[in-house]
Amino acid sequence: MGPEYFKILKNKVFDKSKWMQLPRDVVIGHDALDQIPRVLDDLKIGRNVLLLSGPETMKKVGSRVAVLLEDSFQITTEIADTISPASIASIEAAGVRSDVIIAVGGGRVIDTAKIASFNLDIQFMSVPTAASHDGIASSRASVSTENGSSSLDAHPPVAVVADTGIIADAPHRLLASGCADIISNYTAILDWELAHRLRGESISEYAVALSRMTAEILVKDAPLIRPRSEESAWIVTKALVSSGVAMSIAGSSRPASGGEHKFGHALERLAPGKILHGEACGIGSIISMYLHGGDWKGIRDSLRMIGAPVNPKEAGLSDQIVAQALIRAKEIRPERFTIFDMGITEESAATLVRMLYQE
Ligand SMILES: NC(=O)C1=CN([C@@H]2O[C@H](COP(=O)(O)OP(=O)(O)OC[C@H]3O[C@@H](n4cnc5c(N)ncnc54)[C@H](O)[C@@H]3O)[C@@H](O)[C@H]2O)C=CC1
Ligand SMILES: O=C(CO)COP(=O)(O)O
Numbered sequence: 001m002g003p004e005y006f007k008i009l010k011n012k013v014f015d016k017s018k019w020m021q022l023p024r025d026v027v028i029g030h031d032a033l034d035q036i037p038r039v040l041d042d043l044k045i046g047r048n049v050l051l052l053s054g055p056e057t058m059k060k061v062g063s064r065v066a067v068l069l070e071d072s073f074q075i076t077t078e079i080a081d082t083i084s085p086a087s088i089a090s091i092e093a094a095g096v097r098s099d100v101i102i103a104v105g106g107g108r109v110i111d112t113a114k115i116a117s118f119n120l121d122i123q124f125m126s127v128p129t130a131a132s133h134d135g136i137a138s139s140r141a142s143v144s145t146e147n148g149s150s151s152l153d154a155h156p157p158v159a160v161v162a163d164t165g166i167i168a169d170a171p172h173r174l175l176a177s178g179c180a181d182i183i184s185n186y187t188a189i190l191d192w193e194l195a196h197r198l199r200g201e202s203i204s205e206y207a208v209a210l211s212r213m214t215a216e217i218l219v220k221d222a223p224l225i226r227p228r229s230e231e232s233a234w235i236v237t238k239a240l241v242s243s244g245v246a247m248s249i250a251g252s253s254r255p256a257s258g259g260e261h262k263f264g265h266a267l268e269r270l271a272p273g274k275i276l277h278g279e280a281c282g283i284g285s286i287i288s289m290y291l292h293g294g295d296w297k298g299i300r301d302s303l304r305m306i307g308a309p310v311n312p313k314e315a316g317l318s319d320q321i322v323a324q325a326l327i328r329a330k331e332i333r334p335e336r337f338t339i340f341d342m343g344i345t346e347e348s349a350a351t352l353v354r355m356l357y358q359e
């Protein structure tokens with residue numbers, strides 16, 4: 001056995017190996033924002049910072065981060081008010097000389113930084129201003145495309161700094177949306193298991209277990225979730241990080257995104273700006289759980305307790321739009337097989353919406 005054999009063997013082993021990338025520093029708590037300079041020093045990733053935020057979140061929180069860093073770091077600030085291939089390219093151009101991107105905002109700002117930093121081969125720090133989605137610590141990024149939505153390979157934040165005071169101060173609707181994004185893990189897992197049994201799709205038991213446990217803990221704690229409470233912000237943020245870790249273990253968004261997400265992406269396209277990501281997925285999760293034969297009323301009641309919409313009316317949408325989203329869910333990411341890819345018709349969609357959302 002010469003060196004060639006070992007080279008082949010090494011390559012084979014390498015081919016079979018799996019990378020799980022996770023955040024290194026996760027700081028959650030009261031006044032956590034003040035820890036950002038220390039976290040940057042701890043990580044030793046350089047002094048040129050691209051500070052990215054949204055138009056409103058820059059005024060509220062991004063500007064505070066700039067003040068914290070201005071004495072010791074070189075800061076370039078950029079505003080991202082949407083996420084698209086063009087907006088990502090413009091952030092990349094602004095970041096060519098940066099060592100790190102700090103993303104201060106909601107899911108779209110964080111996903112923009114996630115992709116731009118990945119393409120620039122630099123690190124990024126996630127500073128969520130709301131607990132509205134489980135992308136705050138994940139290695140995946142979602143971008144709307146002509147075909148609906150793409151889940152892109154990216155990398156996780158090197159650090160997450162989540163200030164529970166800021167998160168508790170954000171509108172309760174955002175927190176409830178984050179809870180709904182987590183509650184939808186129940187049906188995402190059922191879809192993954194279905195695809196595993198029916199299509200032989202590979203599955204990770206660890207990712208499934210972590211994703212399910214995250215949803216279970218959140219539902220157990222649902223009575224504690226209230227507006228303007230730092231305890232609630234803390235409970236939900238921990239769940240969002242945990243769900244993001246499940247995605248990193250899986251190497252895909254499968255443990256947290258199934259048919260209810262395909263439906264959610266379709267609904268967001270049909271009614272742009274009307275519904276938040278997590279709200280849309282929560283509404284989809286009720287129907288998905290019904291079709292899986294599970295406790296759909298339990299999903300609905302947990303969403304209701306948290307303050308998330310559970311029917312088209314509460315979301316400010318018509319039954320027809322929601323039925324359309326059910327029909328069109330299969331067009332979103334068609335390679336991801338779910339219960340919504342098993343033959344929903346115009347008629348069954350209308351019946352499901354009428355039947356399940358009437359109470
Ligand atoms: N990469 C991943 O693994 C995941 C990505 N996502 C993506 O994240 C996005 C959804 O994230 P969202 O945060 O729901 O949407 P978003 O980024 O559009 O934010 C929703 C709104 O909340 C506002 N906001 C944020 N913080 C605030 C604060 N403290 N006070 C007042 N307003 C505040 C924002 O300015 C925005 O208007 C979608 O694009 C979705 O696809 C969602 C889940 C997982
Ligand atoms: O939203 C997600 C998990 O909550 C993941 O996003 P995708 O549906 O784009 O994969």
Ligand SMILES: [Zn+2]
Nearest residue numbers: 134181277281
């Ligand atoms: Zn989601």
